[in-house]
Amino acid sequence: MMHYLNRLLSALAVLVLTVSTASAAITVGGKNFTEQLLMAEMTTQLLEANGFDVDKADGMGSTVLRKAQLNGQVDVYWEYTGTSLVTYNKKSSKGLSAEETVKKVRQLDKKQGLTWLECSDANNTYALAVKEGRSDTEGLETLSDLAQAYNEGRELTMAVNAEFPHREDGLIGLEKMYDFRVPRAQRAPMDSGLTYQALNEDQADIALVFATDGRIEAFDFRVLKDDKGFFPNYALCPVVRTETLEANPGLRAPLEHLASKLDDETMQRLNARVDVDKVAIRKVAEEFLKSEGLI
């Protein structure tokens, strides 16, 4: 009896060992909106084509995803420079150019064990938009105009996502710099991605949008000019845990290659394929990677 048990135990031990060495999969993370879901899917397909074992974990909020990466639960995901600088590292982005922002973030995050690879040219900054042809927001061209409208007591409903009102690089900082307040009753937070629909269907007067979203053009939105330069640069870059990168140096080349293919127009086009043309994310990702010869 003991004999069998011993054999069984050693067999189990061998099994566990092989499984644990074989399961050194790369976990690809992603946030909870179209562009991020798309990037997570592209990265998954790209790394699989390069012979990596990949687990995908997307649909998280920014802060949760960042924590997961610091904890080692996520190995790689695409982050925006401004988000890391202002939200995670609590630094001011004032007066920093795109290159300076990348440099600063790279340096700050290195100490936390994260490596920022070469960035793409896509700058997915926050923006506030109105719909063309709506009389109540007709005269608004800049964020200063918007601030003035709120200060005059005009009732404009602003559709935002869950994070924006509570982020220093979001409404908190924006209200400080432009010196206005959006009254509580006129703030309408909702799931990311719904803000476009809300503005398009006249359920809101102003909507929070991402600059690389294809729906801005498709729905005929007008982006308000950030005339005081409040919003930081949000270059889209692959960020890898340094530990993972050292164990898998082969990760760098394909990720940087993909980054080099991305800019504002490309992202807008890809996002529009998903949000406007309603093509499945998996398909959009595959088509793009194939057309660029990445897989």
Add this chain to the structure above:
Amino acid sequence: MATASATLRAAAPGRRGMRNLVLAAMFAFGAWAQASGLIGDVLYLWPDIRFLTRQHLLLVGISWGLAIAAGIPLGVLLTRPWMRKYSESVLQVVNTGQTIPTLAVLALAMSILGIGFWPSIFGLWIYSLLPIVRNTYQGILAVPGHLMEAAVGMGMTRRQILWRVELPNSLFVIFAGLRTALAINVGTAPLAFLIGGGGLGELIFTGIALDRTTMMLAGAVPTALLAVILDFLIGQLQFWLVPKGVNPLRLNR
């Protein structure tokens, strides 16, 4: 001061120890709350909590009210003799509304009605309907046959039977349905945030997105409190409104 020290002296040693322990625990909680920034966070969120609690109550109140307005007449209608053969099928349809996962109901409401307050009301309304219809239906069916016979024998009209015999006798069961509907409704309403309907879900989902525990609690605790308080209130209504003779809670008093 004199009374206070007198009370202190009067208290038995065991109770004094207990009181000191409670005081120490309260002090420790206060110190911890201060140190962890809980108090600052709650102060920061307080306008949100008030605004969203109001919105939450509106969502719950309107959808639940509409569910009562539609559910009780529908339940009564299903018990009428000429409807009997259809009633189970109608109940099945209403039942389906509740079999579909909550989030899917809201998503369907969104795709038909768009986003915002009224689609959320619609989703919550569908969700509250079943317990009300079913309990009204079952409650009236369960009215004892001899009561009905006596009512017919007394020469009561259909309408009189409904108002004086059937409804009072089934009121307790109907109330139980209203209570279930309300509990489901309060707990489901946080999901309305996802389709832009507002409510306390906003704090819960934002708290998850930003990984801020206080914010999540600022949404979750009031939601739970609302459920408990509203259930208590309707429990009181049930106790006092249902006639003494047919109220199992008051039969023995």
